[in-house]
Amino acid sequence: MKDDDVIKWRFLAKNTVIAEINVKADRFTVYDDVLDGRFRDRLKLDKQTGSLTITNTTIKHAGEYELQIKYIMVYFSLTVIVSVMEGDSVTLNPDLTEINYNDLIQWRFRNENTLIAVINKRADSIAVYDDVLDGRFRDRLKLDKQTGSLTITNTRMKHAGRYQLR
Structure with a gap:
């Protein structure tokens, strides 16, 4: 890092x-209490390199991240893999x-790009395409029509x- 860097x-x-x-x-600041505390006690910022580490990741941490150094922006994508035993239930x-x-x-099964569930709040409709x-x-x-969770x-x-x- 340089003397005038803002990251x-x-x-x-x-x-x-x-x-x-x-x-x-x-x-050097981490804002780990933002977003309902999903990053609480999980962010480690390296003062030498500016690297950010997220520990104990969950599905809530999946998504796109941006690193901004002056006028340069670099984007990262974090995918979280959920491991489930056969016969168990999983909630997304x-x-x-x-x-x-x-x-x-809209929930899609991306392997086949197939729509499997929809909530349309305006039309007050909920549909599961399990066939x-x-x-x-x-x-x-x-x-779940309240939270949008799919089990x-x-x-x-x-x-x-x-x-x-989506």
Whole structure:
């Protein structure tokens, strides 16, 4: 780092600064209590290199990050892999505090780019498409209309893959 460097780390999903360094002011700060404390006691900022480490990551930490040094911006993507035993249930949380009137929430099984669940708040409708993909999700999907969470029950290997929330 140079004597006049100002470095900012931002979590882009919520456009929130989570760490910053001002070398000239000798200030090294992590903002681990932002965003409902999801980063609390998890951020480590290296004063020599400006590197940021997130420890004990969870699905809430997945997303895009931005590193800004003066006028240069570098983007990083963090993917969190959830490990589940066959037969267990897994809940995918969108991390919403509430669903707004105009929200349209779509869950996709990315391996096949297939829509598997939708909440349309404006139309006051909720739909689970568990018969798609040869019925592999039949009677296994539960969609929470309050939080937008998707639960897959009695998981099997055929449910492994990437899921996307829009």
